[in-house]
Amino acid sequence: MYRATVLLLLLCTACHVAFSVTDGLLPNGDFEYGPKPSQMKGTVVTAKNAIPNWEISGFVEYIKSGQKQGDMLLVVPGGAFAVRLGNEAFIKQKINVTKNSYYSITFNVARTCAQEEKLNVSVSPNSEPNDWGILPMQTMYSSNGWDTYAWAFQADASEVEITIHNPGVEEDPACGPLIDSVALKFLSNPKRTRSNLLKNGNFEEGPYVFPNADWGVLIPPQIEDDHSPLPGWIIESLKAVKYIDSAHFSVPEGKRAVELVAGKESALAQIVKTIPGKTYILTFNVGDSNNSCEGSMVIEAYAGKDKIEVPYQSKGKGGFKRARFQFKAVSTRTRVMFLSSFYTMKSDNSGSLCGPVLDDVKLLSVRQPRRLL
Numbered sequence: 232m233y234r235a236t237v238l239l240l241l242l243c244t245a246c247h248v249a250f251s252v253t254d255g256l257l258p259n260g261d262f263e264y265g266p267k268p269s270q271m272k273g274t275v276v277t278a279k280n281a282i283p284n285w286e287i288s289g290f291v292e293y294i295k296s297g298q299k300q301g302d303m304l305l306v307v308p309g310g311a312f313a314v315r316l317g318n319e320a321f322i323k324q325k326i327n328v329t330k331n332s333y334y335s336i337t338f339n340v341a342r343t344c345a346q347e348e349k350l351n352v353s354v355s356p357n358s359e360p361n362d363w364g365i366l367p368m369q370t371m372y373s374s375n376g377w378d379t380y381a382w383a384f385q386a387d388a389s390e391v392e393i394t395i396h397n398p399g400v401e402e403d404p405a406c407g408p409l410i411d412s413v414a415l416k417f418l419s420n421p422k423r424t425r426s427n428l429l430k431n432g433n434f435e436e437g438p439y440v441f442p443n444a445d446w447g448v449l450i451p452p453q454i455e456d457d458h459s460p461l462p463g464w465i466i467e468s469l470k471a472v473k474y475i476d477s478a479h480f481s482v483p484e485g486k487r488a489v490e491l492v493a494g495k496e497s498a499l500a501q502i503v504k505t506i507p508g509k510t511y512i513l514t515f516n517v518g519d520s521n522n523s524c525e526g527s528m529v530i531e532a533y534a535g536k537d538k539i540e541v542p543y544q545s546k547g548k549g550g551f552k553r554a555r556f557q558f559k560a561v562s563t564r565t566r567v568m569f570l571s572s573f574y575t576m577k578s579d580n581s582g583s584l585c586g587p588v589l590d591d592v593k594l595l596s597v598r599q600p601r602r603l604l
């Protein structure tokens with residue numbers, strides 16, 4: 232029985248590797264291979280298959296790092312080239328994946344003109360109607376102009392097509408976000424265990440993080456848990472939460488954590504099955520990621536209508552403390568939710584949003600203390 236399980240696991244790992252793209256950049260995902268000079272007019276790409284591995288539509292520009300736009304210098308984070316999606320333009324690529332598996336896409340974006348720039352990320356075929364992601368670019372989170380976003384999907388076929396589309400229409404058709412470095416990662420489906428009623432409570436499973444990007448990956452707002460780039464977790468409300476890794480930040484436990492960068496405007500939640508009347512204990516780490524995010528911070532943790540506030544005094548140099556919250560369930564489903572009470576900005580004059588780090592969230596039920604006779 233044990234052997235059979237091991238064999239099955241080995242087979243499945245092998246089949247994932249054999250038939251689908253591996254974690255990391257998509258083929259020509261950083262757009263380093265570009266159109267031939269004959270397929271461009273100025274910076275505008277004129278043929279739909281001009282960028283190797285991609286198909287384009289609409290007003291797409293091929294941008295070299297260092298190119299000027301007005302008085303703005305366009306600097307590309309991954310390699311030397313990026314694309315810009317003008318009015319209603321899109322880029323798409325077909326990839327082979329494992330049917331029914333979950334994947335997350337990670338890519339870099341820079342807003343260039345309008346505040347309201349948005350991107351529509353979608354995958355086809357898709358058995359769910361209206362299942363695309365609209366990522367608003369209104370808030371800039373990093374200080375260098377580039378933000379990294381993640382989005383996730385369940386593959387409904389073994390060959391799917393990923394599309395990144397600028398649905399906007401501006402007066403200047405060239406206006407629109409720059410895209411660079413599109414990567415893909417297979418997502419496993421973390422389970423609830425005997426030692427934790429929450430899935431992925433330590434945030435170790437999540438989207439691809441670029442080795443050269445030290446600004447974290449944004450998990451966009453309004454993400455449902457059925458295909459979240461942060462498996463198990465829902466992102467509620469209006470703004471993103473930031474996914475951070477130990478290669479670039481101080482992380483309390485393991486290799487990954489989240490930073491609540493948008494005050495009360497972003498909340499992270501998970502719904503768990505509970506038994507009414509039973510007592511539960513929620514424990515978690517509150518800290519800072521060693522990114523010059525200083526000041527008095529507070530994480531609010533909710534379990535249904537019960538709530539605690541955990542203050543944390545950050546010097547912006549890393550560190551954390553463990554918090555404990557005991558509550559009695561009143562329903563068969565309890566919404567566990569975290570948010571940061573305040574907005575915080577980095578003390579390095581960049582004006583970037585930052586906030587408390589949350590990690591290693593555990594939920595356990597407590598045995599009722601036996602009554603002594």
Ligand SMILES: *[C@@H]1O[C@H](CO)[C@@H](O)[C@H](O)[C@H]1NC(C)=O
Pocket residue numbers: 325326327390
């Ligand atoms: C996907 O796999 C099929 C069958 O092996 C192959 O014909 C097709 O070209 C592959 N598609 C991509 C985008 O790699």
Ligand SMILES: *[C@@H]1O[C@H](CO)[C@@H](O)[C@H](O)[C@H]1NC(C)=O
Pocket residue numbers: 351352353363365394396398
């Ligand atoms: C997003 O893209 C999908 C697929 O191309 C499309 O069906 C949908 O209408 C788009 N949504 C918006 C709001 O532009």
Ligand SMILES: *[C@@H]1O[C@H](CO)[C@@H](O)[C@H](O)[C@H]1NC(C)=O
Pocket residue numbers: 480481521548549550
């Ligand atoms: C914070 O970052 C500094 C500089 O990179 C490093 O020397 C220090 O060890 C880090 N502290 C923690 C707690 O990770």
